[in-house]
Amino acid sequence: MGHPQSPQILLNFYHCTIESILTNCISVWYGSCSVADRKSLQRVVKTAQRITGSSLDTIAAVQSKRCLRRARSIxxxxxxxxxxxxxxxxxxxxxxxxxxxxxxxxxxxxxxxxxxxxxxxxxxxxxxxxxxxxxxxxxxxxxxxxxxxxxxxxxxxxxxxxxxxxxxxxxGDKYVSCSVVLPALCHLLRTTEISDVDPAYIVRFKAAFKGDLNTRKENTNLSWLKLATALDPRFKDLRCLPKAEREEVWQKLSQMLKDRDTESQPCSDEMEPEPPKKKVALLLLGSESESDEDANFNDKTLDRYRAEPSVSIDTCPLQWWSAHTGAHGRLAQIAEKNFWHYLNSAM
Structure with a gap:
């Protein structure tokens, strides 16, 4: 038995000999090939893939590359x-x-x-x-x-x-873009959905494109981008997210409002001396109702913002928040502090 050839040698032989013969003048004849002819050519490529153990470009992909190469050469x-x-x-x-x-x-x-x-x-x-x-x-x-x-x-x-x-x-460097990331990715994924009328090379292109896009999306700070999207009045309906994930975003914003209230409370050094122990029980009686009131107030703050009418895609979110600070004071502060404060100098 002969010694097995290395994968690189087999690949070089395929590209220099078999692929060269199969795709000679492909720009001229490929467009008039029948479906049966194209399948026959592709079977040769699949056989070569099994022999070399490597992924090879399809005949249609080679034709697309030649097409762009010719455009560049012109x-x-x-x-x-x-x-x-x-x-x-x-x-x-x-x-x-x-x-x-x-x-x-x-x-x-x-x-x-x-x-x-x-x-x-x-x-x-x-x-x-x-x-x-x-x-x-x-x-x-x-x-x-x-x-x-x-x-x-x-x-x-x-x-x-x-x-x-x-x-x-x-x-753009003079307008908010962080809150546009998820809606933009959703738009790209929607426009690259595979349809029944797509030719084979378009199907492969869309599949590869969506795979790369999803990988990049997973490597972003999704939690932060979701909050930024919710605080943009253009996209606060969160249609770019699955329905199961939307309520979680609003819960996080509610928690941020509570945390902000905690931070705004006076520190322990400035607080009055602790009351006598006998009076502690009386104070605890009102603690639960007060916390409930705070929670209800936070919920109302978010509900008021979510009930705002939809705005045009051309609306600047920074200007919108500036005009609505009185109605959404604490939420406006969170939006500016956490997401768009660093853009104020560019406006």
Missing amino acids: VKDSSHPSHRLPANTAELKVQQASHGQTEESLIQDVATRWNSTLEMIKCIQHNKEPLKATLVQQKHNLATLTSAEYDRLANLETLLEPCRYVTELLG
């Missing part, structure tokens, strides 16, 4: 009309003007810049016709995108658009 190529050299940029702008579009250069994605891949895809999609017309007039070895690849870019654009909205929402 933007990067110095001989391409989208490149930022003056002559080529001028040629593209002439075609843009002839098609009644605004003159612009194409955008290149950068790994360290948020939403740059989405902006690159949107720009290429928008300049589809001017790009084709300019390519016809130039001599180069760079192929344009096929119709199937444009369709795939359109699907990717739809998937990435909610991410752009959330990053812009959380990236």
Whole structure:
């Protein structure tokens, strides 16, 4: 018997030989493949996975990567009309003007810049016709995108658009963002729900995206984020949380109100001397009713806040609390002290 090959050698052989043959010119022919053809190709990949003992990209995933790679190569190529050299940029702008579009250069994605891949895809999609017309007039070895690849870019654009909205929402430095985290995550998870009409590569993308998002969510300070969300008048209905978790948040806020009352009481050094022991029993008679009154007062404070009408998503929570301090004095102090005090200087 021969010696077993190392997993890395088997992977290198697969990528350099089998995958290279299977995906040769995949951008051209994959879009017209039948479902049966795609399943046959995928069976080869599954067999290779069992042999190598490693997870391998599906044929559809490889095609998606090639599609983005070609889009990037169009933007990067110095001989391409989208490149930022003056002559080529001028040629593209002439075609843009002839098609009644605004003159612009194409955008290149950068790994360290948020939403740059989405902006690159949107720009290429928008300049589809001017790009084709300019390519016809130039001599180069760079192929344009096929119709199937444009369709795939359109699907990717739809998937990435909610991410752009959330990053812009959380990236502001002059408004409250901590209370938006959980509603934003809920929005992303809802928009990436898998549907029956999703193609296989979209299903895999959504599954991987949701898995990564849930992992990141678990690594945050969820308890603190829940309280911040409850104290934001835009999201105090807590619809971003499961119903079973909502009441627990209000109980924690109630406890914070009680703790604040305890902190505001005078310290022992300032208190009057302890009364005679004979009078202790008389004092204890009223202790239970007084504590009940305090608890009821705390509950009423929260009930009054929860009964406030819903506000627009464009409402600034800091300004809202400033305008409602008289009605929710103690709760407003907790909101400012624990969540948004550090943002006052930015307002």
